Amino acid sequence: MTVVAVVIGVIVLLVLSTRTAMRRAQKLRTRHRDSLRLLANELDDRYDLVPALIAASAGAGVERSRISPLVGARTLAIAMRDQRLSLGERAAAENTLSATLHELIGDPDQGTHWPFIRVARELQNREVRIAGAARVHNDLAHELNRTVSSFPSSVFAKLAGVTAVPLFEVAPMPEPVVAVDAGQPVVATADEASGTVAA
Numbered sequence: 001m002t003v004v005a006v007v008i009g010v011i012v013l014l015v016l017s018t019r020t021a022m023r024r025a026q027k028l029r030t031r032h033r034d035s036l037r038l039l040a041n042e043l044d045d046r047y048d049l050v051p052a053l054i055a056a057s058a059g060a061g062v063e064r065s066r067i068s069p070l071v072g073a074r075t076l077a078i079a080m081r082d083q084r085l086s087l088g089e090r091a092a093a094e095n096t097l098s099a100t101l102h103e104l105i106g107d108p109d110q111g112t113h114w115p116f117i118r119v120a121r122e123l124q125n126r127e128v129r130i131a132g133a134a135r136v137h138n139d140l141a142h143e144l145n146r147t148v149s150s151f152p153s154s155v156f157a158k159l160a161g162v163t164a165v166p167l168f169e170v171a172p173m174p175e176p177v178v179a180v181d182a183g184q185p186v187v188a189t190a191d192e193a194s195g196t197v198a199a
Helices: 002-059 064-082 087-105 114-149 153-159
Strands: 173-175 178-181 184-187 194-197
Touching (some): 114 153
Antiparallel strands (some): 173 194
């Protein structure tokens, strides 16, 4: 009877441990999906703000040649979203949009056109929020991928149907070198700039 009781106890312990490990993997997947939704919402909000910046830029007398790359970058990013690509696959387009925004905005406080300054500041705040959401997403993705790839957690992850996920790679942005010309921000080229900005 004692041996049988021990065997039963071991089996029960294994079942409980397996269930706990599977639930842990599933909870991590749920947290990652929540972070994915948050990041996607931040990116969508940025899409909605860009037209206001374009309009304000035109009102501020910014040359069309400086506005056109932003229009193209936004269109590409939205097209990739609408194709239902993963955020990992969309990262390059989103980084391009960040770069074109960064180049157009420069330092809004150096300008004098209030509509441009207001929407530029709002977009700068949005960039900070996107960078924060990307960090949370990537931290959870790293943890999830470690769980999926490391033994014995990989066994439980497989039983729970949890798989590896892509990261959202954020390219560093050059800091602009800003000069004031007739009250309008003018941004130097990336080759002339230095430093980095997340997202």
